[in-house]
Amino acid sequence: MPVWLPPSYLSLRSLVLMGIWQGPGGIEVEAVVFDDGPCLRVTRRIGGERILMAYCADVREVDKLVDLAELVKTP
Numbered sequence: 001m002p003v004w005l006p007p008s009y010l011s012l013r014s015l016v017l018m019g020i021w022q023g024p025g026g027i028e029v030e031a032v033v034f035d036d037g038p039c040l041r042v043t044r045r046i047g048g049e050r051i052l053m054a055y056c057a058d059v060r061e062v063d064k065l066v067d068l069a070e071l072v073k074t075p
Contacts, residue, residue, distance in 0.1 A: 021071040029062055
């Protein structure tokens, strides 16, 4: 991607490419924009409801909550 694009565009573009990742036990990790910055939202589906676990600044923080090796990208 060209470096002259504004940072906000680059962040949003990378969010679109990431999509949603799912893991066992109803875990979902998705890239979102929160407070004008990109982050990773970790949620868990329990009984049809989606429960927020955390907003993470990077993958290292997600790794503390879920096993990254078990995540699978949704189609």
